[in-house]
Amino acid sequence: MFYNIHISGGFANIQREYEGKLDIDIQQKENLKKVLNNPNLVNENKNLTDAFVYDVKLNIDGKIYGATFNESTIPQEIVNLVDEIEKSTT
Amino acid sequence: MCIKAQCSIIPPHILEELAKRGNTSCKKTLNDAQRILLKRNTVLNNLLIQEEKAGKGERYIYDSLNLYKQRVELIRKENDDEVDDVIANEVYDMSGYVKDYFKNTFNLNSIDDNGMDVISNIRYGKNYNNAFWDGDEMTYGEGDGIQFKDFTKAIDVVAHELMHAVTQFLANLEYKSQPGALNEHFSDVFGTVVKQKYLKQDVTCADWLIGDLIVTDKFPGKAIRSMKAPGTSNDFDNQPDHMDNLYTGTDDNEGVHINSGIPNKAFYLSALEIGIDDSALIWFETLKVLWRTANFNDLLDNLLKVSKKLSDDKKVNIKSVEVITKSFSEVGLAQIV
Known part of the structure; x- marks a missing residue:
C-alpha cells in the first residue's frame, strides 16, 4: 500500500507530510478501505478549534482511497496507521 | 422585531442578511440555530428545550494521565487548595486570570456569559504537541520535549483557547476559511492582550x-x-x-x-x-x-x-x-x- 498523509492545523499549524509504502495484511487493507469509503462525519464536532486536520490518501492494490478527518472524526484505523508510519520514520 | 419564534421559519440566508444589517436578535437566532443543530447530533432533543441556568464559572482541572481521553482524573476544582502538581496549579491560576480579565473588563460571566464552568484537561496524550478547545472544555498536551514544551506554560495559549469559547458563544464564527481565520484572529488578539496584562x-x-x-x-x-x-x-x-x-x-x-x-x-x-x-x-x-x-x-x-x-x-x-x-x-x- 502506498500512502500520502498530510496533517495540518493545530494551535501551531506546523504541517507534517508522510509519503511512502507500507506492507499491511489483508484485514488491515479491508478495514482502511471501509473507513475511507464511508467516513463517519455525522458526529463531527463543529465547535472543535485548533484540532489537527488529516488529509489521507491511500493507494491500495492500485485503487485510490481518500478522506479528510479531524480529531473528532478520525477513525481508530487511521490513528493506528499514522502511529505506525510516525514510528517507522523516527 | 425579530423574535426567536418568528425567526425560526425564516431561511438562514435572510437571517444572515438581517444580521449583517445590524439586527442582533436575528444574529442570535442564527447562531443559536447552528448550535442547536450541532447539539442535536449528540444529545437528547428534549434537553434542548430546557432553559440553561446560569452556572458559577467554576474551574476544574483534570489529568488525562497521558491517555487520549478527557476528564480522566480530577485533580483540582474551584476553591481547592493548591495541589502537589505544578502544571495543575498553573492552569488553575491562569484560567482564573483570563476569566477575571473578561469579567472585570467586559462584565462577561465566565466564558459563555452564563457562568459556564471552565474545564481544563492537562497531560493529554503522549508527547502531544497541541492544545485545543472542543466546544465544552480545553485540552492541553505536554509537548514532545524536543521542540515543544508543555502547552500550559504560556498565558497567551491559555487565553487563546479560552477565547475560542467566548467566540463560540458570542459570534459562533464557523471554523473554516475567512470566518475561521477571524475565529483564530480573536483568539490571538485576546491571547496577546491578556499576555500583556499578565506580564x-x-x-x-x-x-x-x-x-x-x-x-x-x-x-x-x-x-x-x-x-x-x-x-x-x-x-x-x-x-x-x-x-x-x-x-x-x-x-x-x-x-x-x-x-x-x-x-x-x-x-x-x-x-x-x-x-x-x-x-x-x-x-x-x-x-x-x-x-x-x-x-x-x-x-x-x-x-x-x-x-x-x-x-x-x-x-x-x-x-x-x-x-x-x-x-x-x-x-x-x-x-x-
Missing part, C-alpha cells in the same frame, strides 16, 4: 509573539506566530500580512491559522496608535455583533461602526475610526461602501 507590558515594549513560551531552544524559531510581523516567527510560519498574499488552499481548514495574520497585523497597528485597552474594547464589542459566516470585510465594516459609536460615547480614543481605517488599509482591506 504588565506596554504595547511598545511587548514582543507581540504568540506561543513563545511553549517552544524549546531546538525549535527553529522564536514563537508560533507574530502579530507584529506575521510570517517571521519560525521557519514554518506562512502567515501573510497583506490581502495580496491571502492563502486560498484547503490546508488547515482553508487557512484559519494562516490568514489570521492579516487582521492580526491590523490589530497590532491599531493598538500601537490607540492603545491596547481601547483596541480590546472595540474588538470585543465588534465580536458581539459578528455572525457565523462573517468575513474580513464584515470585520472591518463592524469595527468601524463600533469604534464610531464608542468614540461618540467618549469610551475610546476619538481617532479610533481613522486609525482602524488606516491599519486595515495597510494590510489591503478597505471598507466597501
